[in-house]
Amino acid sequence: MRKNAALAMGLLLASVGPLRADEPRPVPLTRPEMKQxxxxxxxxxxxxxxxxLSAEEKAKLGERESGYExxxxxxxxxxxxxxxxxxxxxxxxxxxxxxxxxxxxxxxxxxxxxxxxxxxxxxxxxxxxxxxxxxxxxxxxxxxxxxxxxxxxxxxxxxxxxxxxxxxxxxxxxxxxxxxxxxxxxxxxxxxxxxxxxxxxxxxxxxxxxxxxxxxxxxxxxxxxxxxxxxxxxxxxxxxxxxxxxxxxxxxxxxxxxxxxxxxxxxxxRTTITKVAPIQVDRISGEPSRQTICERPALESREEVERALELCRNRKPRLPLLDEAKAREVLSENGPSGPLPQWIRLLANFPRDGVSRVISLQSAEEKGDLTPLLKAQVSWIIARQDRAWYAVGHAKKRLEQLGQSQEQIDKLDGPWSEFTMSERALFTVARKLAASPVVLTDEDVANAVKFAGPRDVVQLISYTTNRASFDRITEAAGLQLER
Known part of the structure; x- marks a missing residue:
């Protein structure tokens, strides 16, 4: 199957060393390499x-609060x-x-x-x-x-x-x-x-x-x-x-x-090769490579996407959902108006951790400086890459509500030539980070900061973490897309 070549990256060094800004880190093959x-x-x-920070500011904030993160x-x-x-x-x-x-x-x-x-x-x-x-x-x-x-x-x-x-x-x-x-x-x-x-x-x-x-x-x-x-x-x-x-x-x-x-x-x-980290064998030497890789299949056509969404509308969830009344009781005032979507009824199985996640996911959509359109576009790009069909359906609905035509939605699958430099840089950060975080390079982030500014890039990274999580939860549970 044809692979998304843009996500296949790598190098052959064994430690961070003098990496270029456009290079991802290598994969340590053994435990000693990993420790190094x-x-x-x-x-x-x-x-x-x-x-x-001035010395006075550092003293006021303390070691933890004055740290980078x-x-x-x-x-x-x-x-x-x-x-x-x-x-x-x-x-x-x-x-x-x-x-x-x-x-x-x-x-x-x-x-x-x-x-x-x-x-x-x-x-x-x-x-x-x-x-x-x-x-x-x-x-x-x-x-x-x-x-x-x-x-x-x-x-x-x-x-x-x-x-x-x-x-x-x-x-x-x-x-x-x-x-x-x-x-x-x-x-x-x-x-x-x-x-x-x-x-x-x-x-x-x-x-x-x-x-x-x-x-x-x-x-x-x-x-x-x-x-x-x-x-x-x-x-x-x-x-x-x-x-x-x-x-x-x-x-x-x-x-x-x-x-x-x-x-x-x-x-x-000491010499045992990892069986967890994704690695590939070098074609010339026959030895495992430290090349950083992330491979996803080529994106489907519009017709194939529509068939997948229709299957999603008719499938049965793999895991139990709370009924509407019980979920409302668990959510208290934290639920949205109207019928509860399946993802909320799924998370409501856990009255503390699940509800906390509902609040966090809703907050990610409502708060911050990123526009609703950019969030919907990024949600589509990430969900398409993950084949998270429930999330794809939700992203499509949001895009349509924001006035996007089918042709505009289709263009989000790439190559993004009709989008602004800022949009393209932000889409690249979201796509790479969502697929496999280590393939995102310093250069990718620096380029996005150049065109969009640090605030939007940091908020985009935070938003991408939420979407990557949402995709995995909803697709692993096999949720049925609401009609």
Whole structure:
């Protein structure tokens, strides 16, 4: 099948090094390479230049508030904007342990939704898989620290990058689903959900989907904004969330600097090639390449899109929805007027985390400086690329309500030659970031800032995280497009 060549990019270096502005980072093939890149990313150059703070301003704000990410949000985002998808964390629910069963003694949990039951370390493992798939070094480093804080040993974390034979069938199914929903959402089908049903209940599957979608949103924010790796990351933080001391991990190398990710790797994992990160084999050498890749099929014709939308209008959702009355009760004053769309009835299964996501997604449409037309155009571009047909249908309806003709909608599929330089630059950022965050380059962002300004670009990155999450939630659940 013909591929979208514009998304196939790469290089062959093993660490950040002297990358050009038009080059994405390479894929570290082994665990030692991955650790080196985590360490290198502490020196990452942020993508947005912020005004210098005086000593007085730094003292007033404090270390956390004067940091790059905090200031970026305050300067350019509306208070209600920004990524807030952590993946669902439910209080007082029975824990699911790392082996896939019910934990005799609940592990670390940060769940606040009473209808969620997956264990925090288990979801953190899935977050690790998502971040490795997306090559998001910021999030990958944080999940490494959290897993060690939860008591996992170096060998157990290293096994996440292998063939998963160390894990049971339930875990393997969850990890495979996390990888597919992250990198190939356009290939998801009924069989993927049926495979999960062998080990998980429907609400656990939905919780898993929300967690993975949220992880993908966070990856895209951190990568899109160019957040450097935390300076105090590494040396694999040993303090757990509840203050307990976990089982000791391997001692750091005596020659490694304090707070370093460069800890020893067990011999069996030192040369093991990742089976999680997308890689391809070099045609000449036959060796796995560090080339950064993201491949999606060529976009369908208008006729094929209309057939897909009609199928979407007649399909049955894969996961349960609350009925209208119950969903209204859960939403309280947070629901829109008129009949509730299926995506809201789906999220209403979780009275805290789900409702929070409804509010966040609605706020993304209503707040900020981006025009409703630009948001609708970006929603179409991203949903088409993801083959998220429910989201495609919603984007089309919004475009039509804004006065766009079918011909104008068709032109959003590219090559965008009739759009302004600003629109083209913003569309490029959204398309690349949504497909696979690491293929978005410094040059792409700088070009968008040149034509649209930093405020619109930062808000676009934030908005794109929401749409990438929405696509994955609605299509994995197989929602039926409203007529």
């Amino acid at each position: 890149l985590l360490e290198d990313m502490k020196l990452r150059h942020p993508r947005f230049q912020l005004p210098e 905090s200031r970026l949000r305050k300067l350019y985002l509306h208070p209600s904007e920004g990524v807030r998808f952590g993946g669902g964390n439910a209080q007082a629910a029975p824990a699911v342990d790392l082996k896939g069963g019910t934990a005799a003694e609940p592990g670390i949990r940060r769940n606040t939704d009473p209808n969620m039951s997956l264990d925090y370390p288990f979801k953190t493992q899935m977050f690790w898989v998502v971040s490795r798939t997306n090559n998001c070094q910021y999030c990958l480093g944080h999940q490494e620290s959290k897993l060690l804080g939860a008591g996992l040993k170096e060998e157990e974390i290293a096994a996440l990058d292998g063939d998963w034979l160390e894990f049971n069938p339930a875990q393997r199914a969850a990890f495979a689903f996390a990888r597919k929903l992250t990198y190939e959402p356009h290939r998801l089908n009924d069989a993927d959900i049926d495979e999960l049903r062998k080990s998980y209940k429907d609400l656990q599957i939905l919780e898993m989907i929300l967690s993975i979608a949220g992880n993908n949103a966070i990856n895209r924010w951190k990568e899109g904004a160019g957040i450097p790796q935390s300076k105090d990351g590494g040396n694999f933080r040993r303090r757990t969330e509840n203050g307990a001391t976990p089982a000791p991990a391997l001692a750091p190398d005596a020659t490694a600097p304090a707070q370093s990710y460069l800890t020893p790797t067990p011999e069996k994992f």
